[in-house]
Amino acid sequence: MRFIEFAALAALTVPIAARDNFDFRVNQPRRLVAIQRPSPNSITGHTIPLGRANTKVNSLSAGYLQAIRSGKHVDGVYTRLRNGTAELLSIGTGSAFLAPLSAGGESFDVVIDTGSSDTWLVNSQFTCVDPTDSEVIDESQCAFGPSYSLSSTAEQVPNRNFNISYADGERLNGEIITEDLTFAGITIENQTMGLVTVAGWYGDGTSSGLVGLAYASLTNQYSGSNPSADIAGLNIPYNPLLTSMFAQNLTAPIFSIALDRDNSQSAQAAGGVLAVGGIPNIPHGRFWASANISVVSIDALTGQPEYQFYAIQIDGWAVSKNWNASFDVAMTGNTKKTPLLHAPTYNVIVDSGTSLIYAPTDVAASLAAAFTPPATFSSSVGLYTVACNATVPLFGVTISKKVFYINPLDLIIDTGYGFCVTGVQDNGGGMTIIGDTFMRNVLTVFDVGAAQVRFSARQCQLTNGTITLGGKADYF
Numbered sequence: 240m241r242f243i244e245f246a247a248l249a250a251l252t253v254p255i256a257a258r259d260n261f262d263f264r265v266n267q268p269r270r271l272v273a274i275q276r277p278s279p280n281s282i283t284g285h286t287i288p289l290g291r292a293n294t295k296v297n298s299l300s301a302g303y304l305q306a307i308r309s310g311k312h313v314d315g316v317y318t319r320l321r322n323g324t325a326e327l328l329s330i331g332t333g334s335a336f337l338a339p340l341s342a343g344g345e346s347f348d349v350v351i352d353t354g355s356s357d358t359w360l361v362n363s364q365f366t367c368v369d370p371t372d373s374e375v376i377d378e379s380q381c382a383f384g385p386s387y388s389l390s391s392t393a394e395q396v397p398n399r400n401f402n403i404s405y406a407d408g409e410r411l412n413g414e415i416i417t418e419d420l421t422f423a424g425i426t427i428e429n430q431t432m433g434l435v436t437v438a439g440w441y442g443d444g445t446s447s448g449l450v451g452l453a454y455a456s457l458t459n460q461y462s463g464s465n466p467s468a469d470i471a472g473l474n475i476p477y478n479p480l481l482t483s484m485f486a487q488n489l490t491a492p493i494f495s496i497a498l499d500r501d502n503s504q505s506a507q508a509a510g511g512v513l514a515v516g517g518i519p520n521i522p523h524g525r526f527w528a529s530a531n532i533s534v535v536s537i538d539a540l541t542g543q544p545e546y547q548f549y550a551i552q553i554d555g556w557a558v559s560k561n562w563n564a565s566f567d568v569a570m571t572g573n574t575k576k577t578p579l580l581h582a583p584t585y586n587v588i589v590d591s592g593t594s595l596i597y598a599p600t601d602v603a604a605s606l607a608a609a610f611t612p613p614a615t616f617s618s619s620v621g622l623y624t625v626a627c628n629a630t631v632p633l634f635g636v637t638i639s640k641k642v643f644y645i646n647p648l649d650l651i652i653d654t655g656y657g658f659c660v661t662g663v664q665d666n667g668g669g670m671t672i673i674g675d676t677f678m679r680n681v682l683t684v685f686d687v688g689a690a691q692v693r694f695s696a697r698q699c700q701l702t703n704g705t706i707t708l709g710g711k712a713d714y715f
């Protein structure tokens with residue numbers, strides 16, 4: 240099997256300012272090297288509806304980022320909280336998307352994670368352990384959906400083991416197998432994947448495993464059959480699911496995501512669509528803005544877990560109380576136009592698993608002040624809170640000189656606890672992330688082959704069906 244190494248430069252490890260005495264590091268972002276010209280934005284039928292986990296489960300990648308941001312950890316391990324306050328936290332964190340995966344002809348719901356790379360399913364016989372202390376606990380506590388049994392098309396890979404620790408303390412051990420997998424209507428024969436036999440896992444009662452959409456270098460296959468002998472960094476990389484599809488020329492090397500908005504504003508409500516090899520057949524703007532991808536990997540100094548994220552450089556942020564404002568997108572200094580804030584902003588992570596936008600402190604503060612009445616930072620909640628009936632300012636993210644305006648519906652989020660928070664929060668000096676608040680307003684294409692991300696605006700669909708955003712209807 241061919242292993243595609245997209246990253247040509249070695250990662251330099253540089254510590255960055257840690258908050259709240261917690262240490263993590265961002266490995267110097269690596270510019271991905273384009274291996275081919277951009278693939279066309281053709282409509283593809285290879286789409287999968289994305290559902291949301293109907294529980295308090297949070298996206299792994301988002302949980303990781305958020306845990307690092309907020310410094311929540313247990314015994315040195317960053318954790319995603321999953322009880323009581325988790326519902327509220329999930330607004331700040333994100334919630335997992337689920338999609339169907341067929342293995343050996345049987346269909347399972349799996350978590351879609353853009354921050355990791357392995358595909359795995361839980362075996363029909365497995366041991367559930369408590370992630371915090373490794374005590375064996377009842378299987379039901381791992382809360383998996385239906386389990387997988389080796390099918391006639393599966394084969395165990397001898398002398399290999401699967402060993403992954405997610406940064407929140409969850410961990411999985413098992414075998415490496417090859418199996419015929421169908422994802423988005425595309426079948427890959429003999430795809431390498433993990434078969435989980437020991438799980439320390441906070442399941443959602445629905446999903447039976449996970450598909451990781453990040454790059455191959457993060458796969459977690461190790462030599463031998465003794466997990467205790469596995470050495471971090473000595474993993475044997477293999478082509479993950481999407482990479483295999485691309486490597487075998489089964490589709491163009493792109494995937495795209497369109498997230499839906501729903502009226503309830505619940506963090507766990509609407510899903511969306513993931514398309515492989517093209518874009519889904521949905522209305523979107525005439526213009527595409529593209530940005531080169533760099534890969535940002537982050538790891539906790541206390542452990543080996545490492546996440547990789549797709550990151551881009553953006554021109555800056557458009558903020559105004561005046562809905563007729565015109566922005567100086569090229570930053571020419573034109574005094575008739577409103578300058579962008581924090582221009583440019585580097586290493587902005589595009590992550591569908593994160594609910595909100597985490598913007599640089601000055602941007603978050605300017606936006607908060609532009610609500611009427613202004614949003615204020617609540618130290619008890621750790622987020623900017625705002626009157627649920629506040630007047631929303633004009634807000635957009637500028638990429639490749641195009642402003643992608645955010646629908647007002649995405650800027651005030653009802654927590655369900657009797658108060659509202661803003662859709663754009665302070666990154667506290669940490670990673671800047673454009674999550675669902677942004678992604679609901681665009682069609683996002685990850686062109687892995689050309690190492691770029693492209694965006695096109697989607698209709699600004701208000702709850703009552705009106706398509707409008709002040710005078711800013713320059714979408715089509």
Ligand SMILES: *[C@@H]1O[C@H](CO)[C@@H](O)[C@H](O)[C@H]1NC(C)=O
Nearest residue numbers: 313318320321322323324325
């Ligand atoms: C929920 O999590 C918090 C924080 O980790 C913990 O203090 C509390 O005891 C937990 N509550 C329950 C009911 O498990």
Ligand SMILES: *[C@@H]1O[C@H](CO)[C@@H](O)[C@H](O)[C@H]1NC(C)=O
Nearest residue numbers: 392393394417427428429430
């Ligand atoms: C998959 O593995 C089976 C059994 O080893 C083999 O017969 C088949 O040719 C393989 N298919 C591909 C596409 O490699």
Ligand SMILES: *[C@@H]1O[C@H](CO)[C@@H](O)[C@H](O)[C@H]1NC(C)=O
Nearest residue numbers: 402403404466467469470471
């Ligand atoms: C492999 O699994 C064991 C047992 O869960 C764990 O203690 C160890 O940290 C893992 N090693 C790696 C490199 O993930």
Ligand SMILES: *[C@@H]1O[C@H](CO)[C@@H](O)[C@H](O)[C@H]1NC(C)=O
Nearest residue numbers: 275485486487488489490491
């Ligand atoms: C994949 O398709 C491209 C373009 O059609 C072609 O140049 C290339 O040789 C193909 N690669 C394989 C492995 O079939």
Ligand SMILES: *[C@@H]1O[C@H](CO)[C@@H](O)[C@H](O)[C@H]1NC(C)=O
Nearest residue numbers: 272273530531532552690691
């Ligand atoms: C993006 O990458 C391409 C190809 O490597 C390069 O030609 C282009 O200048 C880059 N664009 C920016 C804005 O860095």
Ligand SMILES: *[C@@H]1O[C@H](CO)[C@@H](O)[C@H](O)[C@H]1NC(C)=O
Nearest residue numbers: 560561562563564709710711
């Ligand atoms: C914005 O433009 C509309 C229509 O041109 C006009 O009626 C309105 O007064 C303007 N608002 C401001 C704040 O300039």
Ligand SMILES: *[C@@H]1O[C@H](CO)[C@@H](O)[C@H](O)[C@H]1NC(C)=O
Nearest residue numbers: 611612625626627628629630
């Ligand atoms: C907004 O809601 C508050 C109560 O939360 C109320 O006092 C105020 O009048 C409302 N403002 C408007 C403009 O509806």
Ligand SMILES: *[C@@H]1O[C@H](CO)[C@@H](O)[C@H](O)[C@H]1NC(C)=O
Nearest residue numbers: 647701702703704705706707
């Ligand atoms: C829909 O909502 C918008 C904003 O709340 C309002 O301006 C518009 O008049 C409404 N349209 C209809 C048809 O009710």
